[in-house]
Amino acid sequence: MQVIKTIREIREAVYTARQAGKTVALVPTMGALHEGHGHLIERARRESETVVVSIFVNPLQFGPGEDYGRYPRTLDSDLDFCQSLDVDLIFCPDPPELYPQGQKTFVEVDEIPRELCGRSRPGHFRGVATVVLKLLNIVQPDRAYFGEKDAQQLRVIEQMTADLNVPVEIVAVPTVREPDGLAISSRNRYLSPDQRQSATVLYRALNAAHQALCAGERESVKVLAASQAVLDQDPIVRKEYLEVVDAGSMSPVTTVNGPVRIAGAVWIEKTRLIDNLYWKGE
């Protein structure tokens, strides 16, 4: 496994793989790797001959007052983890390598970033779309892997790559959960043991909504009431949003008549957790 910090060297390494006729997969991450990333990497490993994992905590997608500074940085254990999963290339640039003199160019996606996380995190998806496009242009993979846990991010990236004709296949990988249902996330490590126990309430709330849909309920307000009743059981969990959204546009729907996601964000003290469940429609 090669660990590379510069654009020039990662391009050379990928070029060498290409010259040998190998297909290339990219798994973009912000590090603090966990089992969720592990599933992305394993899937990439099965489907491509060269696997590149990028590790970069992207300042552009954090707003003022967000956790950019304290976001977990665990490069040594990340490298061990990647090594154990037979990754070929790690691309872990320092911020000035990707943003050498500020950045004047931004990728803006309409509609999809408007609701859910976009409401409380203005500019977040602009930062995500911009850095992902940069990474895709640097590595030029055949496929890039993203988790469904960040469903809105996934849709932004799908839309961006389609609209800009980026020659890459975006692969969506299902959310990985702890045995009690909590979606695995780098931010889970912020949680105290008590908070960790409360954190499952988000998954249980989404599940209640999912069950309401399975039982035939089609009015979002009623579907969400089922969720809210679960959330109300744990007063230390503060809801940021809970919505039933169209699975394509990520805009809230009043009545469910096609594929949707039930998506939620909650705060437990200073830790923000998100999760979602897909409902494929009739």
Add this chain to the structure above:
Amino acid sequence: MQVIKTIREIREAVYTARQAGKTVALVPTMGALHEGHGHLIERARRESETVVVSIFVNPLQFGPGEDYGRYPRTLDSDLDFCQSLDVDLIFCPDPPELYPQGQKTFVEVDEIPRELCGRSRPGHFRGVATVVLKLLNIVQPDRAYFGEKDAQQLRVIEQMTADLNVPVEIVAVPTVREPDGLAISSRNRYLSPDQRQSATVLYRALNAAHQALCAGERESVKVLAASQAVLDQDPIVRKEYLEVVDAGSMSPVTTVNGPVRIAGAVWIEKTRLIDNLYWKGE
């Protein structure tokens, strides 16, 4: 010369050239080809083994009330022209091929588009940057060629490709002029013979500013006064702007102490003409 209308086919044709070890150049145009484009194509022909010319009048870069509908479309003569210059591939998609279901994703460049043409054409450079990125992603050339006549556009594209790490070399080609100095432009054909004669006043005005700089003048206000005196000679020419701008940021400067462009836009009845001259500084 192959004439191709779909993304799939142009990608296949470029892929075939690549497999044969050939380098690829792209000359993006809106058609209505003239000697200016000819210089771009000839330069591309000298420097690359496969030359692709795209012909696409991009609706995204025209504002409401602009000349999208009446912009000259001369595909047959454009194809003859390209054939005569030994072009390999023409990519001339219909609008739905590039914008199949509306476009939600846009490339925004800060600062550079703010002044000059950006003032009167909000959204223009967003449309330019977006379509150029799409074309670069579709064709994936080694080099792409742009004229210095559209200096602000050129800077937007240079900045965009650098900021987004697009793996392409942007080649700037000097403005081609008629014997009397008028910059060659597709929009020149809108001019009546009388208007055509008046049109040279823009070049003469820019030249007066350039001469003032050569003579040692460094205050933009005085440099521009020299231009304005020339423009005032022809009352049918209406000034939109005349500025001395930093050659990198394209923002107006008060005092010239580095490379600048003297840039102007004028209207002759309903026809808008732009031109600029570079001044390299001391």
